[in-house]
Amino acid sequence: MTRTSLHPVTIGLLLLVGVAAPLLFPAYTNQIAVLWLMIVFASTWDILGGQMGYNSLGNIFFFGAGMYTCAVVQIGLYYDVGMYTSGARTTHIAFTTAQYFTGFAIGTVAAGIVAAVLAVATSWIVFGLRGPYFAIGTLGVAVAGAELVASWQWVGAASGISMPVFPGGPQTQKLFFYFLLFALAFVVLLFLRWLYSTNFGMAINAIRDDEEKAEAMGLYTRRYKRTAWTIAAFFLGIAGAIFGNMTGFIDARDIAFPTTTFNIFMILMVLLGGKGTFWGPVVGAVIFHVIKEVTWTYFLGWQFVALGLLIVIIVVYFQQGIVGWLMEKYPDRFGVRVAPKEREVRSRAIELAPHAEGAE
Amino acid sequence: MEQVLGNLSVLVGMPIFNLGLLIDGLLVGSIFALAAYGLALVWGVMNVKNLAQGDFIMIGGYITWTLGRYGIDPLLGVPVAAVVLWGVGWILYRTVISKVITRDLFTSLLATFGIAIVIQQGLNLAFGPDTQSATSDLPTLSFADGLITIASTRIVGFAFAIMLAVGVILFMRKGRMGQAIRATAQDARAARVLGIDTEKVYSFTFCLNAAICGAAGALVAVVWNVQPFMGTTYSIRLFVIVTAAGFGNLPGVIAAGFGMGVFEQFGGFILGAEYQQALIVLLLLAVLAVRQLQQLRVRQAVQ
Amino acid sequence: MNDSIIEITNVTKSFGGVVANRNVSLSVPRGRITGLIGPNGSGKTTLFNSIVGYHPIDSGSIRFEGQEISQLRVQEIARLGLLRTFQTTRIYGKMSCLQNMQISIPHRKAGFFDMFAYERPDVVERAEHLLSFVGLYEKRFLRAGSLSFGQQKLLEFAMALMNEPTVLLLDEPTAGINPTLINGLIDRLKRANAEFGITMLIIEHNMRVIMNMASKIYCLAHGEMLAAGAPEEIQGNQNVVDAYLGVH
Numbered sequence: 001m002t003r004t005s006l007h008p009v010t011i012g013l014l015l016l017v018g019v020a021a022p023l024l025f026p027a028y029t030n031q032i033a034v035l036w037l038m039i040v041f042a043s044t045w046d047i048l049g050g051q052m053g054y055n056s057l058g059n060i061f062f063f064g065a066g067m068y069t070c071a072v073v074q075i076g077l078y079y080d081v082g083m084y085t086s087g088a089r090t091t092h093i094a095f096t097t098a099q100y101f102t103g104f105a106i107g108t109v110a111a112g113i114v115a116a117v118l119a120v121a122t123s124w125i126v127f128g129l130r131g132p133y134f135a136i137g138t139l140g141v142a143v144a145g146a147e148l149v150a151s152w153q154w155v156g157a158a159s160g161i162s163m164p165v166f167p168g169g170p171q172t173q174k175l176f177f178y179f180l181l182f183a184l185a186f187v188v189l190l191f192l193r194w195l196y197s198t199n200f201g202m203a204i205n206a207i208r209d210d211e212e213k214a215e216a217m218g219l220y221t222r223r224y225k226r227t228a229w230t231i232a233a234f235f236l237g238i239a240g241a242i243f244g245n246m247t248g249f250i251d252a253r254d255i256a257f258p259t260t261t262f263n264i265f266m267i268l269m270v271l272l273g274g275k276g277t278f279w280g281p282v283v284g285a286v287i288f289h290v291i292k293e294v295t296w297t298y299f300l301g302w303q304f305v306a307l308g309l310l311i312v313i314i315v316v317y318f319q320q321g322i323v324g325w326l327m328e329k330y331p332d333r334f335g336v337r338v339a340p341k342e343r344e345v346r347s348r349a350i351e352l353a354p355h356a357e358g359a360e
Numbered sequence: 361m362e363q364v365l366g367n368l369s370v371l372v373g374m375p376i377f378n379l380g381l382l383i384d385g386l387l388v389g390s391i392f393a394l395a396a397y398g399l400a401l402v403w404g405v406m407n408v409k410n411l412a413q414g415d416f417i418m419i420g421g422y423i424t425w426t427l428g429r430y431g432i433d434p435l436l437g438v439p440v441a442a443v444v445l446w447g448v449g450w451i452l453y454r455t456v457i458s459k460v461i462t463r464d465l466f467t468s469l470l471a472t473f474g475i476a477i478v479i480q481q482g483l484n485l486a487f488g489p490d491t492q493s494a495t496s497d498l499p500t501l502s503f504a505d506g507l508i509t510i511a512s513t514r515i516v517g518f519a520f521a522i523m524l525a526v527g528v529i530l531f532m533r534k535g536r537m538g539q540a541i542r543a544t545a546q547d548a549r550a551a552r553v554l555g556i557d558t559e560k561v562y563s564f565t566f567c568l569n570a571a572i573c574g575a576a577g578a579l580v581a582v583v584w585n586v587q588p589f590m591g592t593t594y595s596i597r598l599f600v601i602v603t604a605a606g607f608g609n610l611p612g613v614i615a616a617g618f619g620m621g622v623f624e625q626f627g628g629f630i631l632g633a634e635y636q637q638a639l640i641v642l643l644l645l646a647v648l649a650v651r652q653l654q655q656l657r658v659r660q661a662v663q
Numbered sequence: 664m665n666d667s668i669i670e671i672t673n674v675t676k677s678f679g680g681v682v683a684n685r686n687v688s689l690s691v692p693r694g695r696i697t698g699l700i701g702p703n704g705s706g707k708t709t710l711f712n713s714i715v716g717y718h719p720i721d722s723g724s725i726r727f728e729g730q731e732i733s734q735l736r737v738q739e740i741a742r743l744g745l746l747r748t749f750q751t752t753r754i755y756g757k758m759s760c761l762q763n764m765q766i767s768i769p770h771r772k773a774g775f776f777d778m779f780a781y782e783r784p785d786v787v788e789r790a791e792h793l794l795s796f797v798g799l800y801e802k803r804f805l806r807a808g809s810l811s812f813g814q815q816k817l818l819e820f821a822m823a824l825m826n827e828p829t830v831l832l833l834d835e836p837t838a839g840i841n842p843t844l845i846n847g848l849i850d851r852l853k854r855a856n857a858e859f860g861i862t863m864l865i866i867e868h869n870m871r872v873i874m875n876m877a878s879k880i881y882c883l884a885h886g887e888m889l890a891a892g893a894p895e896e897i898q899g900n901q902n903v904v905d906a907y908l909g910v911h
Contacts, residue, residue, distance in 0.1 A: 055466040057473070125645055128652030132409045132465045136599055140644040143596065147638035198779045202758070202766045209755035216715065216749075217826055218741030218770045220778075227778060259592075260477055267470065304481035311474030315467055316459045 006193050014189070018182040022175060033178040033246070035289045036185040038269060040239050042281030043188055044232040045266040050276035051201065052228055053208030058126075058138030059232060060263035061145045064256030065118050066111035066237025067244035068149060071161050073110045074103035074245075085156035097167040104164075108241040115237025119230040127225050130211070139259065146257035160251030163244060177246040184242065188235050189282070195231070196278065204228055208276070260304070264311065271314050274321030283322055367630045380510075381625045387514040389621020390521035391579050393614040395594070396601040397525060398572035403607040405545040405565045406461055411472040412452075414594025415479035416570050420445055420577020421586030422487055425494045434494035434582045438520055441574035449570025453563050461562060476591060483588035493585035517579040524575055525614065528568075541565055597640055604647045668693040668830055668862050669714065669745075674723030674733075676706075676713055683709040685886045686723070691830065696856050696863045698877030700870070700897075702907055706886040707866045708750060711832055714864075715747045716740045727830070742771045744829035750838065750866075752815045756808030760799055760818055763807050764790035767822040790825060797821045797851060813840045817848070824855060830862045831855075837869050849875060874898065882906065 022029040048054045075084045078099055126137045150158050166173040203224045206214045214221050244250045273284020299306055371377055399413050423444055424437030460468040532538035544551045544561045552558050601620050605612030627639045667690035676684040683706040691697045701707050713720045716737045725733040727745050755763050765786055794800045797817040807818060823831055837845050849872055855861055867873040874894040882890045884906035890897060897903055
């Protein structure tokens with residue numbers, strides 16, 4: 001049997017790192033929290049982009065949709081949303097602790113569900129499209145989301161929404177959101193490991209390798225594609241809900257649907273780490289995020305130019321990514337690590353097989 | 361909502377307004393058609409979907425705007441922008457495009473997306489995020505007792521766009537290089553076997569497209585305005601046009617370009633300018649959906 | 664011809680102005696091997712593609728077990744049990760041979776939650792059995808893309824068998840295969856037909872192969888059905904010989 005979950009040692013290490021990080025580096029709690037978010041971004045993007053070969057430029061849509069859904073639920077439970085978001089407020093706004101957490105909890109669940117529903121809805125538009133049309137279509141979905149929300153008065157249009165204030169000290173707040181994002185990343189990794197060990201993983205790999213063949217073999221390709229897209233959307237929606245509350249202020253173009261920052265980071269991290277490998281996105285996310293956090297301030301306004309250049313360089317010169325490159329270079333090393341028993345070898349093959357397209 | 365209904369009733373009540381919008385749409389559409397032609401050219405010949413197309417236009421626009429600030433008539437910016445963009449195109453081709461041209465389609469798409477980000481942010485650093493417009497001294501013409509006003513810059517822009525388009529089409533038909541480009545588009549390998557230097561053809565095509573964008577951008581700066589981040593909207597517009605028409609169908613691309621201009625003028629008038637971007641993107645999704653339905657009938661996917 | 668499993672009547676298909684199939688009629692008897700031959704460009708592959716739903720037909724009817732399928736799409740037809748292999752072999756190159764087999768199980772009755780099913784021992788066993796049937800058992804953990812062309816062809820055939828089809832449409836199964844291996848392939852095709860009861864419709868250029876296997880042969884030329892009959896009749900048919908030699 002293929003391994004259906006992460007190795008216990010790996011799980012232990014993940015938990016250890018997750019819990020120890022904010023204690024060891026309390027000054028960087030927020031940055032590390034965002035790192036977990038980046039891992040969620042990269043790993044969920046890889047479901048479609050790496051494992052299924054459908055390169056989406058619009059996954060950020062679900063992040064933003066989740067963020068706004070959560071905000072609307074949180075506010076709407078106790079106040080009138082239109083009044084809350086309008087510049088000229090008439091009522092004093094305050095949330096009690098109970099109200100805050102009730103709203104946040106319901107909002108987060110709603111965010112995941114709404115994002116998933118939107119994924120099913122948009123799948124009718126995007127999954128008749130292949131290759132570059134798919135990329136452009138999904139980009140269209142993301143930009144459309146940003147533009148519609150940015151001109152929608154009820155949710156504050158271009159001026160955004162100030163989220164309910166966290167009832168607790170800044171230190172508690174930091175740790176609270178840190179552990180939420182860590183838990184999310186942890187669940188995503190466990191879930192994906194399980195997912196890739198089922199038929200689902202094989203089927204989306206088959207779609208990546210040759211979709212026409214998969215169709216000719218009678219595979220329900222649409223169903224797999226839609227489900228993959230929905231799974232990614234669900235987790236991104238929840239991530240959006242958490243991140244929206246973490247930042248305290250949300251707006252359509254820069255925070256909820258940032259097509260040229262988070263949206264591109266996802267792809268970049270996956271390409272950097274290795275498309276279609278389980279750990280590639282994680283490695284890519286860590287490296288990218290650390291480099292970004294360390295160097296960002298030294299660019300003096302040129303960050304985004306550097307980002308664009310980085311995309312071009314990675315795409316042109318280093319597309320198989322770090323993990324992909326290691327596998328290509330030392331396939332035996334990856335083999336040696338697993339016992340040469342038949343069953344183990346098979347599970348290795350699952351990790352080995354997926355590679356960045358065009359890598360050969 | 362009331363505003364939308366009000367605008368609609370204006371159109372119904374005063375038919376002459378429709379004419380004004382239609383003319384404006386066609387004048388603006390000529391610029392779209394020009395840039396879309398360039399996109400379709402690169403798409404068809406090199407199989408590269410250039411997501412930086414709109415940003416090339418913005419560079420051209422800023423060149424013209426800068427010239428205008430030094431007192432040079434913006435219409436002279438058209439040739440200057442074309443020449444500069446030719447150079448930009450050449451550099452980009454050498455450093456990036458030539459390396460991704462044989463790779464899978466997403467690679468070139470992502471590479472051009474990266475280029476787009478570099479250009480946007482670069483323009484933002486150089487010129488700031490404000491909307492700029494190059495002004496020309498040409499008068500605004502009025503007809504029908506002032507109900508239709510047409511800026512004569514738009515007419516001049518239209519004339520330029522038509523001239524350029526005719527020039528490019530003639531070149532593709534008659535010119536030696538144009539013929540080589542068409543041959544390469546049909547079958548690159550056969551063209552290579554017959555002694556056509558396809559590398560040179562690709563390089564030339566990409567530069568030509570950049571130059572066309574530069575000229576279009578100069579016209580955009582004159583008849584409209586430029587802003588560093590507007591490029592994405594232009595790229596999406598052009599994709600809508602080319603996808604709707606099919607990239608092999610050049611007359612269709614030009615017709616769709618005009619259609620896009622008219623559609624936007626009416627859409628912008630009825631819904632209000634703030635929905636313009638959303639309108640374009642929704643149109644993209646609509647066009648993609650319709651293409652899928654068409655393909656469904658022939659049992660195929662859009663690819 | 665009562666027990667025909669595929670019944671094609673007067674199918675016409677044209678691309679632009681070029682008529683690839685004109686009024687083609689053909690019937691495939693159940694449980695037999697039927698051959699489809701014809702010179703290059705005679706419209707064989709077009710007819711194949713029409714049957715499996717790769718493109719729409721202009722007119723005519725295609726029936727599979729009495730059901731009209733000319734409006735259905737590729738996946739739906741495949742799930743009915745009418746499967747095709749490709750002229751240019753197509754396999755999932757970055758997956759192992761065994762995975763290629765496992766994902767090829769029939770999906771006819773697959774429900775939503777079957778997407779998340781685990782690997783089943785009986786499926787693996789069957790996959791391994793079929794891999795040894797085509798002689799690829801030793802290579803089952805190798806990346807399918809790294810196999811030689813002939814081996815990929817065998818793998819594709821094994822994947823088709825894994826799918827438990829009622830009818831198998833094979834597009835030039837021996838093209839590009841080392842001549843010494845052809846006999847082995849013929850043998851396997853015949854065994855698959857006899858042991859698994861799979862009806863076959865085979866496009867083939869190699870006359871020796873098709874004459875050896877098929878119980879009935881159709882010959883297309885210039886998009887029209889030129890002749891039909893038992894192998895001996897076709898061999899003796901002057902029209903067929905002329906079509907191949909280009910006397911027209």
